[in-house]
Amino acid sequence: MSTPVRLLVHGASGRMGRALLRLAAGREDVAVVAAVQRTVGQRVVDGIPHFTASELAGTPAFDAAIDFSLPEGFDPVLALCRGRGAALVSGTTGLFDVQRAALDSAAASIPVLWQANFSVGVAVLDELVERAASALPGWDCDIVESHHVHKRDAPSGTALALGESAQRGGAQPRYASLRAGDIVGEHLVQFATVGERIELVHRAGNRDIFAQGALLAATRLAGRPPGRYGLRQLLFG
Numbered sequence: 001m002s003t004p005v006r007l008l009v010h011g012a013s014g015r016m017g018r019a020l021l022r023l024a025a026g027r028e029d030v031a032v033v034a035a036v037q038r039t040v041g042q043r044v045v046d047g048i049p050h051f052t053a054s055e056l057a058g059t060p061a062f063d064a065a066i067d068f069s070l071p072e073g074f075d076p077v078l079a080l081c082r083g084r085g086a087a088l089v090s091g092t093t094g095l096f097d098v099q100r101a102a103l104d105s106a107a108a109s110i111p112v113l114w115q116a117n118f119s120v121g122v123a124v125l126d127e128l129v130e131r132a133a134s135a136l137p138g139w140d141c142d143i144v145e146s147h148h149v150h151k152r153d154a155p156s157g158t159a160l161a162l163g164e165s166a167q168r169g170g171a172q173p174r175y176a177s178l179r180a181g182d183i184v185g186e187h188l189v190q191f192a193t194v195g196e197r198i199e200l201v202h203r204a205g206n207r208d209i210f211a212q213g214a215l216l217a218a219t220r221l222a223g224r225p226p227g228r229y230g231l232r233q234l235l236f237g
């Protein structure tokens with residue numbers, strides 16, 4: 001059996017971080033060597049070294065970081081990966097333009113994958129949206145996203161990414177956001193004209209679908225040459 005990919009999980013105490021640690025513990029192809037969260041807080045999983053954001057420099061060697069944190073935590077983990085020559089898989093949404101540009105420059109020296117949504121279903125929805133938009137010139141395009149009440153950014157990263165796909169197909173999308181209860185994540189892309197309407201919907205039932213996608217991406221990204229990578233390329237390429 002090959003050596004497990006050494007992972008640093010950034011945002012370990014969060015909803016996504018906890019799912020990642022739980023799923024990673026059941027896999028033999030990865031070993032979490034560091035769990036990083038903003039503040040001391042609770043240890044998420046026994047047996048894994050925990051670090052706060054201010055202790056990043058003291059983390060052990062790792063092959064890939066998986067980051068699901070917040071925009072304010074993003075710059076330090078990107079800098080850490082650059083400094084260590086490690087891969088970065090990030091699903092943090094709400095990033096500023098300057099942070100997205102920093103991903104491009106980091107890609108000159110390390111392998112980088114940023115993805116608004118790590119589910120396989122959304123990867124397919126993305127393709128369908130672009131195809132529908134280009135087949136339906138002049139139709140209204142609206143993207144409605146619904147998430148749990150704790151989500152900070154709006155529109156969601158997925159909604160914006162779907163909007164970019166719609167734009168590539170020639171549509172001019174409008175956005176609406178709902179925050180209610182514990183909704184994991186729902187995205188509706190509607191194309192409408194006089195007398196007819198198409199609805200393309202994705203509903204996430206749990207966070208494991210995102211965590212599994214990110215873990216798989218990390219195992220396939222670690223050790224690759226520097227560059228920007230896409231989820232579809234790593235999953236299906």
Ligand SMILES: NC(=O)C1=CN([C@@H]2O[C@H](COP(=O)(O)OP(=O)(O)OC[C@H]3O[C@@H](n4cnc5c(N)ncnc54)[C@H](OP(=O)(O)O)[C@@H]3O)[C@@H](O)[C@H]2O)C=CC1
Nearest residue numbers: 011012013014015016038039053069073091093116117118
């Ligand atoms: N791409 C995808 O498929 C998905 C993306 N997301 C995105 O992932 C991100 C996290 O979501 P979620 O887990 O729900 O969020 P949570 O608020 O539950 O967790 C955030 C995590 O980030 C940590 N954190 C916050 N600030 C910093 C900082 N400055 N430095 C280091 N760590 C920090 C928190 O630590 P502490 O507990 O100590 O505050 C916590 O561990 C969001 O941007 C969300 O939109 C979510 C699901 C899927």
Ligand SMILES: O=C(O)C1=N[C@H](C(=O)O)C[C@H](O)C1
Nearest residue numbers: 093116117151156157158185
């Ligand atoms: O914050 C979340 O929860 C999610 N965020 C991502 C987004 O902004 O699109 C992905 C998913 O919808 C869950």
